[in-house]
Amino acid sequence: MKSAVENLSPTRAKLTVEVPFEELKPSLDAAYKKIAQQINVPGFRRGKVPPAVIDRQVGRGAVLDEAINEVLPAKYMEALQANSLEPLAQPEIEVTKFEDNQTLEFTAEVDIKPDFEVPAYDAVTAEVDDINVTDADVEEQLQALRERFGSLVDVERAAADGDFVTIDLVAAKEGETVEGGEVSGMSYKVGRGGMLDGLDEALVGMSAGEEKTFASQLVGGDLIGEDVDVTVKVTAVQEQQLPELDDEFAQMASEFDTVEELTADVRERLGRGKRLEQAAAARDAVLEALLEKTEIPLPETLVTDELNARRQNVEQQLVYAGLTMEKYLEDEGQTLEEFEADLERRVRDAVAAQFVLDAIAKAEEIGVDQNDLSQHLVMRAQQSGQDPQEFANHMFEHNHIPELVQEIVRGKALAQVVESAIVKDASGNVVELKNLRPDGSIGEPEEPTAEGDSASDEASEDTEAPTQA
Template sequence: MKSAVETLSPTRAKLTVEVPFEELKPSLDKAYQQIAQSINVPGFRKGKVPAAVIERQYPGAARDQALNDILNLKYAEAMQENDLTPLAQPEVEVTKYEDNGPLEFTAEVDIRPEITVPAYDDLTAEVDDLEVTDEDVAEQVQALRERFGTLKDVERAAADGDFVVLDLVARQDGETVEGAEVSGMSYQVGKGGMLDGLDEAITGLSAGDEATFTSQLVGGDLIGQEVEVTVKVTQVQEQELPEADDDFAQLASEFDTFAELEADVRERLGRGKRLEQAAAARDAVLEALLEKVEVPLPDTLVTDELNARRENIEQQLQFAGMTMEKYLEDEGQTVEEFEADLERRVRDAIVAQMLLDEIAKTQDFEVTNEDLTGYILRQAQSQGQDPQQAFSHIQEHPHHLQEYAAEIVRGKALAQIVETATVKDKSGNVVELKNLLPDGSIGDPAAQADDAEVTDEATGEAAATDAE
């Protein structure tokens, strides 16, 4: 086989491939055998029909079948021979295909552009200070107290923070909306997240009172449409919280004193904020690296990814019961600003992925079973999926393991870059990343010397594709 490549642009190439008949013949013979097995010709046993007979009865059938097989095979060989990485399906044109003669075809395809990896040992980045305030601790303690709180009925109007039991029905043009009627539902006043106007309507209502207001549905076939909502309060309850004392600490934790519980809450918040700081450092370092390169991208690749991201966002908003218009209003963005920001993030994500792949080529990163297991577990956790279902999915679709391995390698490449960078907080303190453990604590450097996964997990593998 002979092949030549013509560079049409930094992201598009045209291959010209010539395949001699000797390399075509095995595919032709295979096609004749397959056709012979599927037809019945008087005078010949099944599978023993000569090629000449097949050609007389089904002229060109074997050549067409062989062409499909040989095109895919030789196209892949030509791409590999010319060290090209396709980013889309090729546009193939057969220019010559004669009896007992060679096959010639061309293939135009979007390709991965050549990337020159910049030096990254001098990268610097700045992140917010790690700070756990008394208010942060008080908020967590309050949430813990609420978990152990009790409800008691009160003979007064509902106020912010109270729990009410209510009946609710939505109507449009006097007709009850299907699926928009609930009874005996418990709801905390001021919590929000259900229907706009609900909190205002039930505030001040006592048991037995009802109110009617206009709102927009956040789910179902009529999402976003205005309806008339009637809500009736059947019960008003006040939450009584346990005192923040030693007895509560013993009830809610393994600690004997409230001071010990509070100190543990502060420590856990600190570990969580340290992980957030590490993620911010990772993003900041990656952003600094991206500023040092300029990579052309095929328009079709960007468009396809934009459409996929846009569809995913719309599905998430629909699941959350929110329209795109409401989301943009809450974010203070116009449609044009949203689209520009989305395209920037998509382009950055694609370039980051390509750049990390290029860096990973120069490293001897190993992907172990432990790497894959940990990655699958973290993916399942982030998606709220049962880990067993995630592993079952992999057994049914093992080809995903290759994708996961690629993401893990990118994570290792990014972790290496972050380790070499200088990251400081706004107060000028160097941020410890190299010995950061997955739980947010700082490990002993000597104890972590053999643990190659610490930084990968802590800095967040597969960050390059996390544009959202």
């Protein structure tokens, strides 16, 4: 077999493949056997029909077509390997020349991984915001803890912000109650928001037994976004009484003896959480800095497919949240054009990042072992709220394991880049990332192994059959 490659663009190639007729012989034999099993010819047992009889009964052309359909995928893959091409999608294959007992010629156009120079990634620099736990942050957490132990007491007055009310709601359009637009006996905190526009404003000043009608828009159902008239009736008003923030409360609500110890613990936990947020920001900043040093031609087909997938995902999330695109854009302060431009920028960065991380993983020979895969499956199951075993079974049954392996490899590559990067906060302090634990605390540096590698490096590389990116 001979093959030649023509680069139609930096991300698309055209293969021209010539297959001598003698290399079709195994596929022809297989085609005759397959057809022999499918036809009935008097005087011959099924599967024992001679090729000459098949040619007369079915036609030589049908046999040749069957042989070509079998041989094309194998020869296409052989040509890819011979020309060191990595495909990104299914090819467009066309048989350009073929006659019986003559050379088979076909072309295959396909999107391929672009060829680019991987930038130096051993000392990328980036900057992130300082960790700043304010007194207001601590007070907010303590207030939330007090509210958990608070009690509701009926009051004989009009509702105000922060009160809890029991309400009945009826939504009507043109005088007719909307299907599914009635709610009775619902508890609601005035000022919480996130329900119907205008509800909080209507409730302030209302007392038990009063009702009011206001204009709003539906946030769910078949009439989502439709203008309706909403009648709200208050049946009870309650205020929340909170326990005093003192040593007695600290002992009741926590394992601490004093409010000072409780406050210190809250501040420490907030600091760990903000350290994790800072680490995530550092990861993004390092990756962004790396991409700024790289020029990668992107396959437009891949970008378009990813754009469409993300648009669909956003639309689904908006439906689940009971929002229209118009309402979402209004809340975000964006025009549709700005939303589309931002989405495309993020998609292009994401696609470029995949190529860069794949190249780094290949250069560093990063592999994946069974433990890596098991941990990743559990994590993904937890993120989606599914049973780990059921999630794993679904991934295996639908052949999604290669995608998960890619995720793991890219994650390892990014972690390696981030750990070798120089990240400082806005005050100029070096941000500790290598020894950061999952709970946000800083651990002790790992002892090097006899070979000079860290224990984590050894665990990553100790695989029976590493899977390369």
